[in-house]
Amino acid sequence: MANILIVEDEENMRNIIAAYMKKSGHICYTAEDGVDALMLLKSNPVDLMILDIMIPHIDGFSVCKVAREMSSMPIIMLTARAEESDKLKGYECGADDYTTKPFSPKVLLAKVNALLRRSSFEPREVLSAGKISLTPSSHKVFVDGEEITLTHKEYELLYFFMMNPGRVFTREQLLDRIWGYDFEGISRTVDTHIKTLRHKLNGEGKHIVTLIRSGYKFEVKV
Amino acid sequence: MANILIVEDEENMRNIIAAYMKKSGHICYTAEDGVDALMLLKSNPVDLMILDIMIPHIDGFSVCKVAREMSSMPIIMLTARAEESDKLKGYECGADDYTTKPFSPKVLLAKVNALLRRSSFEPREVLSAGKISLTPSSHKVFVDGEEITLTHKEYELLYFFMMNPGRVFTREQLLDRIWGYDFEGISRTVDTHIKTLRHKLNGEGKHIVTLIRSGYKFEVKV
DNA sequence: AGACTTCTTCACAGCTTATTCAAGATAATA
DNA sequence: TATTATCTTGAATAAGCTGTGAAGAAGTCT
Numbered sequence: 001m002a003n004i005l006i007v008e009d010e011e012n013m014r015n016i017i018a019a020y021m022k023k024s025g026h027i028c029y030t031a032e033d034g035v036d037a038l039m040l041l042k043s044n045p046v047d048l049m050i051l052d053i054m055i056p057h058i059d060g061f062s063v064c065k066v067a068r069e070m071s072s073m074p075i076i077m078l079t080a081r082a083e084e085s086d087k088l089k090g091y092e093c094g095a096d097d098y099t100t101k102p103f104s105p106k107v108l109l110a111k112v113n114a115l116l117r118r119s120s121f122e123p124r125e126v127l128s129a130g131k132i133s134l135t136p137s138s139h140k141v142f143v144d145g146e147e148i149t150l151t152h153k154e155y156e157l158l159y160f161f162m163m164n165p166g167r168v169f170t171r172e173q174l175l176d177r178i179w180g181y182d183f184e185g186i187s188r189t190v191d192t193h194i195k196t197l198r199h200k201l202n203g204e205g206k207h208i209v210t211l212i213r214s215g216y217k218f219e220v221k222v
Numbered sequence: 223m224a225n226i227l228i229v230e231d232e233e234n235m236r237n238i239i240a241a242y243m244k245k246s247g248h249i250c251y252t253a254e255d256g257v258d259a260l261m262l263l264k265s266n267p268v269d270l271m272i273l274d275i276m277i278p279h280i281d282g283f284s285v286c287k288v289a290r291e292m293s294s295m296p297i298i299m300l301t302a303r304a305e306e307s308d309k310l311k312g313y314e315c316g317a318d319d320y321t322t323k324p325f326s327p328k329v330l331l332a333k334v335n336a337l338l339r340r341s342s343f344e345p346r347e348v349l350s351a352g353k354i355s356l357t358p359s360s361h362k363v364f365v366d367g368e369e370i371t372l373t374h375k376e377y378e379l380l381y382f383f384m385m386n387p388g389r390v391f392t393r394e395q396l397l398d399r400i401w402g403y404d405f406e407g408i409s410r411t412v413d414t415h416i417k418t419l420r421h422k423l424n425g426e427g428k429h430i431v432t433l434i435r436s437g438y439k440f441e442v443k444v
Numbered sequence: 445a446g447a448c449t450t451c452t453t454c455a456c457a458g459c460t461t462a463t464t465c466a467a468g469a470t471a472a473t474a
Numbered sequence: 475t476a477t478t479a480t481c482t483t484g485a486a487t488a489a490g491c492t493g494t495g496a497a498g499a500a501g502t503c504t
Contacts, residue, residue: 084326091332097319098329104306107320110313118296118318118337151450166360188492189452195493211361212460212491213374373461410481411463417482434471434480451500462489469482474475 002047002116005029007037007063008078009055017050020105021112034058038066046073048116050108051095053079053086061093068094074115076108127162129220132204134162143204153178154197161208161218170215190216224269224338227251229259229285230300231277239272242327243334256280263289270338272330273317275301275308283315290316296337298330349384351442354426356384365426375400376419383430383440392437412438 004026008014011032018028029046031037033056040046049067053060064075074097077090082100090098096115099108127134131144139155141148150158156178169177171190179189194216198205209219226248230236233254240250251268253259255278262268271289275282286297296319299312304322312320318337321330349356353366361377363370372380378400391399393412401411416438420427431439 084329087326087329088332091329091336094336096336097333104309107306107309107313110310111319114313114318153451168359168361187452188454191492192452192494195495210492211374214361214377217360375462409463410465413481414463414483417484420482432481445504447502447504449500449502451498453498454496456494458491458493460489460491462487464487465485467483469480471478471480473478 003027003029004112005031005037005040005046005049007031007034007049007055007060008052009033010052013052016105017108020109024109024113026112032056034060034063037063041067041071046071048074048076048112048119050076050078050112053077053081053090061089064090064093064095072119074119076111076115078103127159129162129165129207129218130204132158132162132201132207134158143202148200148202150197150200153193154200157193157197158201161216165218165220168211168214168217173215225249225251226334227253227259227262227268227271229253229256229271229277229282230274231255232274235274238327239330242331246331246335248334254278256282256285259285260288263293268293268295270296270298270334272298272300272334275299275303275312283311286312286315286317298333298337300325349381351384351387351429351440352426354380354384354423354429356380365424370422370424372419372422375415376422379415379419380423383438387440387442390433390436390439395437 004021006014006017006021006028008017008030009032014030014032018030021028029040031040035057037049037051037055038058041049051060051064051067055063060077060079064077067073067075075095076097076099077095078099078101079086079090080101087098097111099111127136132141134141136159141150141155141158157174160174160178171187174190175187194208194210198208201207207219209217211217226243228236228239228243228250230239230252231254236252236254240252243250251262253262257279259271259273259277260280263271273282273285273289277285282299282301286299289295289297297317298319298321299317300321300323301308301312302323309320319333321333349358354363356363358381363372363377363380379396382396382400393409396412397409416430416432420430423429429441431441433439
């Protein structure tokens with residue numbers, strides 16, 4: 001269901017965890033050190049990470065911090081040490097859970113599923129609103145049954161909106177989260193993309209609502 | 223920041239947990255048995271619950287299940303038993319974490335904050351007073367179930383009032399905090415916005431109370 | 445390199461929202 | 475009750491924001 005990254009240097013442990021996750025329908029990526037982990041994080045869509053602290057090259061805390069900057073995925077820390085200061089450090093780095101070895105793989109799986117539920121991760125195959133439907137896996141968008149072609153930015157914008165329905169975003173937030181800039185000053189770029197997106201969505205463009213001085217939001221119902 | 227319900231029958235333990243949470247800025251409600259807990263849940267806005275399993279009248283698992291049906295708040299289970307079957311049962315009931323006693327209050331606090339962060343808890347999901355309710359994430363305002371449309375300034379004004387109920391603000395303070403000016407001299411700008419806001423709030427405009435010579439305040443109850 | 449697509453910038457019309465002002469209403473004061 | 479200070483209100487005016495089309499810049503693909 002979800003893409004899970006397992007970062008653990010002991011091969012045996014790694015395999016056991018992966019086996020449990022796979023059995024429950026998740027897709028697993030594995031890394032045996034911090035560098036591997038970061039590379040995988042960059043190039044793959046990871047929904048949750050299980051992260052051992054004592055790993056070669058770059059330790060788990062650092063990996064956790066970097067991961068936190070790029071995504072809000074749930075992170076479960078694993079470690080042999082049960083020291084309080086370590087746990088606190090883990091939570092400070094942005095971890096969601098801190099599990100000490102030895103642990104039961106069943107309980108780990110239960111935690112994983114609880115966190116996925118909590119992180120509003122849904123294995124949604126298709127997002128829809130009104131007559132719009134969007135399939136993330138194939139990047140296809142249909143309006144009233146007709147496929148429409150969007151450019152990459154337009155797709156990302158629509159996808160972002162549909163993943164966060166009802167929420168208001170300022171132009172700056174959109175530039176930040178979709179474009180990835182720290183934009184200084186004013187830009188009409190967002191407006192222009194909204195315009196073309198609305199146009200391509202035809203009548204369904206009404207789902208994208210302007211809030212003067214606040215930004216835009218996507219409303220599922222009219 | 224968040225409203226936390228602590229359900230624990232041992233008075234000492236309850237007080238320690240509450241003290242830690244309060245120190246971190248959270249508002250605490252406490253219950254010493256399952257019935258208490260459910261009553262509090264019904265009548266108060268709870269953002270997160272810390273729930274002991276072994277409590278009088280109704281056990282923690284049952285409280286957890288009921289709570290899950292009414293809200294998606296994070297739930298942390300506490301217990302003296304570290305049995306795997308118990309943990310699994312906890313997660314099955316919809317708990318987000320299962321902590322065994324004895325535990326460090328610091329770590330518990332870190333978990334609480336991690337879960338609040340994770341649950342995309344925002345400084346209050348919905349603010350309400352009388353028949354007014356306001357959702358910050360979508361900038362929506364309802365009066366008696368009907369959505370009303372506010373301009374940006376009106377929204378900001380109402381939001382500010384509802385975030386600071388009962389407090390009196392002078393016009394200068396409002397200009398300063400909402401408009402961002404250092405206003406010199408007199409301005410009727412605030413008055414005018416108050417007027418239209420009251421008007422749009424219809425009968426509920428009465429929540430905005432004028433204090434002659436002092437300014438305005440927002441009263442939650444009539 | 446050339447042709448095409450996509451992205452960004454810009455200027456301005458059209459419209460919404462904010463502010464000012466003056467007069468009427470209300471409350472405090474003596 | 476008369477007087478004065480303070481609010482409320484409505485209308486007029488000013489300010490600010492967004493939508494749009496067109497054109498230039500940056501990427502992509504062959």
